[in-house]
Amino acid sequence: MFYGIISRFIVLSETKMARDIVYDAEEYFKYAKNLSIYNTYGLSYSPEGNVLKDSKRPPGFPFFASFFYNGDDTGSVKPVLFFQTVIQIIMLTFFTLMCLKYFGKMLTLFISLLIWTHPVFMSLNTYYLSESLFLSSLIVIVMIFMLSITGKNRGQCYIFGILLGAAVAVSSYIRSTMDYYIFFIAIILLLTNIKLFKRFLPAIATFILMVFAWKIRNYFAFGSFSDNHLMINGLFHGSYPNFMYNNMHESLGFAYKFDPHEKEYYKGVGTTLSIIWYRVKESPLDYISWYLLGKQFFLWQWSEIAGWDIYIYKTVTTPFLYAKDLIFFHSVHKLLNPLIMTTGVLYSYFIIIKGIIKRSELDLKFIISSLIVYASVFHIITAPYPRYGYPFKPFVIVMSVLAFAEVVKYILKKRKKEKK
Numbered sequence: 007m008f009y010g011i012i013s014r015f016i017v018l019s020e021t022k023m024a025r026d027i028v029y030d031a032e033e034y035f036k037y038a039k040n041l042s043i044y045n046t047y048g049l050s051y052s053p054e055g056n057v058l059k060d061s062k063r064p065p066g067f068p069f070f071a072s073f074f075y076n077g078d079d080t081g082s083v084k085p086v087l088f089f090q091t092v093i094q095i096i097m098l099t100f101f102t103l104m105c106l107k108y109f110g111k112m113l114t115l116f117i118s119l120l121i122w123t124h125p126v127f128m129s130l131n132t133y134y135l136s137e138s139l140f141l142s143s144l145i146v147i148v149m150i151f152m153l154s155i156t157g158k159n160r161g162q163c164y165i166f167g168i169l170l171g172a173a174v175a176v177s178s179y180i181r182s183t184m185d186y187y188i189f190f191i192a193i194i195l196l197l198t199n200i201k202l203f204k205r206f207l208p209a210i211a212t213f214i215l216m217v218f219a220w221k222i223r224n225y226f227a228f229g230s231f232s233d234n235h236l237m238i239n240g241l242f243h244g245s246y247p248n249f250m251y252n253n254m255h256e257s258l259g260f261a262y263k264f265d266p267h268e269k270e271y272y273k274g275v276g277t278t279l280s281i282i283w284y285r286v287k288e289s290p291l292d293y294i295s296w297y298l299l300g301k302q303f304f305l306w307q308w309s310e311i312a313g314w315d316i317y318i319y320k321t322v323t324t325p326f327l328y329a330k331d332l333i334f335f336h337s338v339h340k341l342l343n344p345l346i347m348t349t350g351v352l353y354s355y356f357i358i359i360k361g362i363i364k365r366s367e368l369d370l371k372f373i374i375s376s377l378i379v380y381a382s383v384f385h386i387i388t389a390p391y392p393r394y395g396y397p398f399k400p401f402v403i404v405m406s407v408l409a410f411a412e413v414v415k416y417i418l419k420k421r422k423k424e425k426k
Contacts, residue, residue, distance in 0.1 A: 007098075007118060007122050009122065009123065010095075010098070010121075010123060010128075011122075013123070014091050014095060014131060015091065016325055016332075017125075017128040017129065017131070017132065017325055017326070017332070018088070018091055018128075020323070020324070020325045021129070021317075021321055021323070021324045022321060022322040022323045023132070023319060023321055023322060024319075024320065026080050027083065029319070030135060031133065033049060033062070034067055034068050034071060034134060034136070035071070035083075036049050037049065037063065037065070037068030038068045038069075038071035038072040038074075038082070039072075039078070040057045042072040043075070044056075044057045046059060047059060047060070047061075047065055047068070047227075048060045058228075059227035059228055061224045061233040062235050063236065064136075064178070064180060065179055065220070066136065066139070066177075066179035066181070067136040070086070070090075070139060071134070074086050074089070083134050087131060087134065090139050091131040091138070093138075093139065093142045094130075094131060094138050094141060094142050097141075097142040098121065098122070098127075098400070100145065101149070101400070102114065102117070102118045104148070104149060104370065105370075105404065108369070109370075109404075113407055113408065116407045117403060117404050117407050120339075120407070121400050123335040123339070124339055124399070124400075124403070125316050125326060125332065125336045125339060126316050126339075126396050126399060127396075127400065129317055129318075129324075129326075132317075133318055133319070135318065136180050136181055137393060138397075139180050140177065140181040140183075140397045141396070141397035141400065143176060143177035143184075144177060144398070145400075146176075147170070147174055147187075147377075148370070148373055148374060148377070150169050151170055151373045153166040153169075154166035154169075154170050154205070154206075155202070167206060167208035167212075168209065170209040170212075171188065171208065171209035171212025171214075171216070172212050172216060174209070174213050175212070175213045175216035175217055178213075178217065182236055183381065183384055183394065185217070186384070187376075187380050188209060188210055188213045190380050190383075192206060192210055194358070194361070194376065198361060199368070202367075202368060237275060238271055238274075238275060241275070241279065241282065241387070241388060242282065243261075243388075243389040243391075244301065244385070244388045244389030244390060245282045245285070246262070247293060248296065248304075249261055249304065249311060251264040252264075259311035259312040267281060297386055301385055302382060302385075302386075302390070304390045304391070304392060305385045305390035305391075305392065305395040306343075306351060306395050306399075307343075307395075308340050308343045308344075310391070310392050311391060311392060313393075316336070318393050345406075346402065346403055346406040347402055347406075349409045350378065350402035350403060350405040350409065351402060351405075353375075353412075354374070354375035354378040354379050354402070355375075355379055357372055357375040357405075358372070358376060358379050371405075371408060374401045374405060375405060377398060378401050378402055378405060381394075381395065381398045
């Protein structure tokens with residue numbers, strides 16, 4: 007843990023980007039600026055110079071960044087990067103302690119070694135993007151979820167249930183990926199444990215109220231409960247097999263830019279789905295393999311498609327190119343990534359399916375698995391860019407270690423029987 011903390015600050019201070027604010031970060035920065043100066047959430051301006059309210063991106067990260075706005079320069083970026091690093095360190099510390107409590111010393115030693123030395127979680131802090139804060143919010147959800155099911159009395163369970171609903175809502179404000187997680191859990195509980203489902207109702211109610219509050223704001227701001235821009239983006243950006251348009255290698259990662267029908271997608275969600283369905287009928291095998299297998303491969307793979315290795319955007323310099331310890335851990339994690347991701351994700355599916363069939367009680371292993379399975383299913387529908395999988399990878403690492411522990415336990419048990 008100590009090594010991981012020091013390394014995070016080294017990576018943060020010594021990683022240099024060509025530009026700190028580019029692409030998605032540029033929009034986040036404009037939102038933060040307008041929130042800070044005009045107290046208005048919006049990107050563009052009217053001819054009179056007023057900010058036009060919108061909801062193109064979730065408000066969580068821009069709201070966080072607005073507290074540090076200090077002019078149109080890196081003075082507004084650096085404190086955001088610093089504090090999101092501090093928050094990640096705090097949350098990972100709590101998560102490690104939670105693993106220690108529920109999984110024991112030996113397993114937590116392997117879990118913490120893999121998580122705290124992982125280069126991806128270090129690199130996330132170097133961006134003016136939502137990934138790092140989103141990772142921290144997921145850990146908060148896991149912690150509160152555990153408290154809600156281990157409360158000493160019904161009152162405690164309800165209070166933590168309300169906090170859980172609020173935590174999931176805040177997480178969905180940071181990244182809209184979590185918009186449906188609460189309902190995903192509700193369905194699982196309906197299938198497995200009606201008693202727990204009833205205790206889960208305050209979480210559902212709190213989540214709906216908090217999300218609906220933002221929907222009401224949108225309606226009064228621009229006459230619609232939501233901006234479908236992000237949903238359409240996710241659906242059609244994720245509809246190209248292998249992220250390529252007509253298998254053109256030069257379109258990798260940016261298939262939509264080569265698609266002559268790009269503008270048609272934004273006519274509405276219905277139009278988007280009808281265009282995708284038309285293409286599915288043209289090449290059913292390509293699309294079936296893409297949606298069922300290909301998307302999972304991309305979501306959990308090591309390298310970002312349009313970036314450099316673990317970096318979302320290309321960097322001028324990074325200590326992963328010259329610091330021997332970081333180079334070592336980078337090579338180890340890159341080598342292990344296919345094995346860890348495959349075992350962790352598959353074991354998570356096994357835990358969820360087994361829990362539903364056997365109507366098992368909820369525990370930490372089940373909660374962590376639910377996040378992984380939810381992310382996997384969600385990105386079967388939407389775009390599975392590797393950066394979207396990064397915040398879920400600490401949980402996949404945990405499940406992978408637990409899977410290997412089960413295998414070792416089984417082998418030892420079998421040997422004991424053979425000796426007898």
